[in-house]
Amino acid sequence: MDETHEPALADPADAAAHGAAAHDEHTAHDVAKHIRAYLMVGATLLLFTAITVFLSYVNFGTQKANVAVAMLVATFKAGLVAAIFMHLSNEKRMIYRILIFTFFFVLGLFWLTYLAWYDPITTR
Amino acid sequence: MEIPYTVTARPDTGLWNAKVGIWLFLASEVMLFGGLFSAYVFLRLDAEPGAWPHGLLNVPVGTMNTAILIASSVTVVMAWASLKMRKFRAYWWYMLVTILCGVIFLGVKLVYEWPQKFDHFGAFIKKDALEKYEPYLGNHHLAEKGLPQRTEISGHLHNKEALNDPNVKEYEIALDPVNADPTNPNMDRPHFLYVPPTDKIATIEKEDVEYANMFLPKHSAYFASYFTITGLHGAHVLGGVIIFTYLWLPVGTKLYKRNPEHLANRVEVAGLFWHFVDLVWIFVFPLFYLL
Numbered sequence: 042m043d044e045t046h047e048p049a050l051a052d053p054a055d056a057a058a059h060g061a062a063a064h065d066e067h068t069a070h071d072v073a074k075h076i077r078a079y080l081m082v083g084a085t086l087l088l089f090t091a092i093t094v095f096l097s098y099v100n101f102g103t104q105k106a107n108v109a110v111a112m113l114v115a116t117f118k119a120g121l122v123a124a125i126f127m128h129l130s131n132e133k134r135m136i137y138r139i140l141i142f143t144f145f146f147v148l149g150l151f152w153l154t155y156l157a158w159y160d161p162i163t164t165r
Numbered sequence: 166m167e168i169p170y171t172v173t174a175r176p177d178t179g180l181w182n183a184k185v186g187i188w189l190f191l192a193s194e195v196m197l198f199g200g201l202f203s204a205y206v207f208l209r210l211d212a213e214p215g216a217w218p219h220g221l222l223n224v225p226v227g228t229m230n231t232a233i234l235i236a237s238s239v240t241v242v243m244a245w246a247s248l249k250m251r252k253f254r255a256y257w258w259y260m261l262v263t264i265l266c267g268v269i270f271l272g273v274k275l276v277y278e279w280p281q282k283f284d285h286f287g288a289f290i291k292k293d294a295l296e297k298y299e300p301y302l303g304n305h306h307l308a309e310k311g312l313p314q315r316t317e318i319s320g321h322l323h324n325k326e327a328l329n330d331p332n333v334k335e336y337e338i339a340l341d342p343v344n345a346d347p348t349n350p351n352m353d354r355p356h357f358l359y360v361p362p363t364d365k366i367a368t369i370e371k372e373d374v375e376y377a378n379m380f381l382p383k384h385s386a387y388f389a390s391y392f393t394i395t396g397l398h399g400a401h402v403l404g405g406v407i408i409f410t411y412l413w414l415p416v417g418t419k420l421y422k423r424n425p426e427h428l429a430n431r432v433e434v435a436g437l438f439w440h441f442v443d444l445v446w447i448f449v450f451p452l453f454y455l456l
Contacts, residue, residue, distance in 0.1 A: 076246055079242050083238070108456050114451075127440045139189060
């Protein structure tokens, strides 16, 4: 949404001469607006680190439940890093295309691990 | 050779080239760490009940390192934002802080955490000898509470020659608190603060020991995965520090004067790598330190 819809220049040297920043999705003005968000995310991550440590000393019944809670918090933190620090909340389509493949391959990887552990053939 | 599309978007991808490049690289990194994490999951799920160790790492130190890494993620994004706003002085300072954070993180790992483990000792007791060492294991107490039994006695090894000399028939260990006072309910769960070995000495005969070693990768599946994953992660931190230092040195200043947007993009790409390293640590920290 912050894009300046100008046609991309074919020649990079030409583009540099025209002030390339104007073609980027992050102009200086936008960046200034985001700084508060970066600091807030940093503070939130620190807070949730403390929460993770605290929750690990709370007994949720089973060890598995404790692991699940910790992974939930970690996934939230990782999501913040990816969305805000890595700008994934507002990225070009090309990047999402790459990451969709990564997502499914990782799922497949952990699925293989699960199969090896669960072993549906010999435990039948 | 002039590398094209360093600052302008390539018409077909809509992105400058390095951005596509770093994301492809990070996608492969996800698979690399994903493989190791799935190995960790496999080893942990397959471990005998009670055999997966808890509370062996120093939690306050790990928490501090986590905070340092998060702070460095903030400073690197601020360094990039400063370049975007053409504030080179601010960039220089933020980058310096980022580099220092990386160096401190590595220093804590390599100077304190790892060597402390290398200097720690643990002996797994054979099943039929567990009763003999009951005063150090407290398994009756644990069974009453429905907790999994202990099979390892750990602490500071006094007679290091016992590791390699077959003529030495026993290990002399200054016991960890958990083995010095095993029926104390305080020992049922891991501590937040690190507690050093006590001065209570135990003698353990080698013939009662299933396997014994210092806390090295070969000590257990836990330490094998701990050292592999934190080692690879540490190598990434080192890589990030080297790249940041390169961008921070006069090379970066020169590039800034020639084309500030190009330097900003380089910092953005290096920053994306750094955030990924931070992201991996967000999972490493609870899995190895806390759970």
